[in-house]
Structures are given as C-alpha cells and as structure tokens.
Amino acid sequence: DIQMTQSPSSLPASLGDRVTITCRASQDIGNYLRWFQQKPGKSPRLMIYGATNLANGVPSRFSGSRSGSDYSLTINSLESEDMAIYYCLQHNEYPYTFGAGTKLELK
C-alpha cells in the first residue's frame, strides 16, 4: 500500500500567517493527490485536486504544489475560517490512502 506521511500533525498559527502542510508519498503517485478540509462535525470538503488545481469555490489564498514525492498545501494570509483539519489523499492506486491529518489552530 502507498503510505502518505503528512506533517506536521499540529500547526499553531496566527491570523494573516502563511502556512504549509506537506504529504510525502512512499511511491510514485503522479499528480493523483487531493487535499481536504474538515471542520468539527462536518463532512470533508475538497480543496485541491490533481495536486495543484483549486476546487470550485475555494478561496485563491489556497494553493497546492508538488516537488518530487512531496506534495504541499499552502494557505496565504490565514483567516479564522481556515482553522480545521486538513488531509491529503492519494488516488493513484487502490487502496486509496489518506494522510493522518494536520490540525491547524490559532496560536
């Protein structure tokens, strides 16, 4: 199975900060990488697909990038509504695998 190593597990940040969350894939997954945001008691929301493409309705302060087997989600100018848990997902092959999640919280 492909392992997705997500870091950090917790990320304290201040409003207006620029933050980056990273997932490293244990095997080649091409650009078959998605990022999700989940708030307490809510269903996950797709933020980024194809490693770098913004999903519909997602603010432009969110962006995705890839460097080799490292995939990153960056949020520029953090807003209070961005506080949530973020997960990456590889869907290059079955079984699909998620990262363990990053809890983004106010410092």
Add this chain to the structure above:
Amino acid sequence: EVQLVESGGGLVQPGRSLKLSCAASGFTFSNYGMHWIRQAPTKGLEWVASISPSGGSTYYRDSVKGRFTISRDNAKSTLYLQMDSLRSEDTATYYCATGGTHYWGQGVMVTVSS
C-alpha cells in the same frame, strides 16, 4: 444541486450485519464511480470501498474484504454498503462520496458494540 444522503446506520452487535444506503440527486448518478469512506471517532479518514459507474468493478480495503459489499442501483440513483460480520473496529461515521470526491454526504454513524 448535488445531494448525497446516507441512511441505515445505528447500533449493532459484533458479528451482525447492517446495510447503508446513499441516495444521490442533482447529477447523472450512472456516469460516476462512487466511494465509501469512514472516520472512527476522533480519528482520521479511511477509504473503505469504491465502485465503477456500471457497478462492474469494485475495490475494497483489506480489512473489509470478504465482509463488506459495495453495490449500486443506477435506476434508483442509490449506492449501498452491505456490512456483514461487523467488528468493534468498524465503528465509525461512514460517508459516501462521488468519484472525484467533490461531493460528500453528511455521514451516517455505525456503532458496533455489545
């Protein structure tokens, strides 16, 4: 507007069965693969199973293979997950999601406990 509405969850004893449903609307259901994804209490997301648009291909995580069956009725725009031989570790909120994971249901809780 795309809607996915799960139902069928509840409290069940270990070893028993449960069948989840996911009623879809707002898109051409028969054109899309579908997924079940679960989340144990206070834990992360875990992919469970997927099915092709026609239903001819199915995929499962190892821990549910042979116990869970994903299926669909395209005439009814409904996705199913038949869960047999349930274990305590299957306790989770179960979400259905469209093939591209752009849309998710609200989730349904399954608790396996004696």
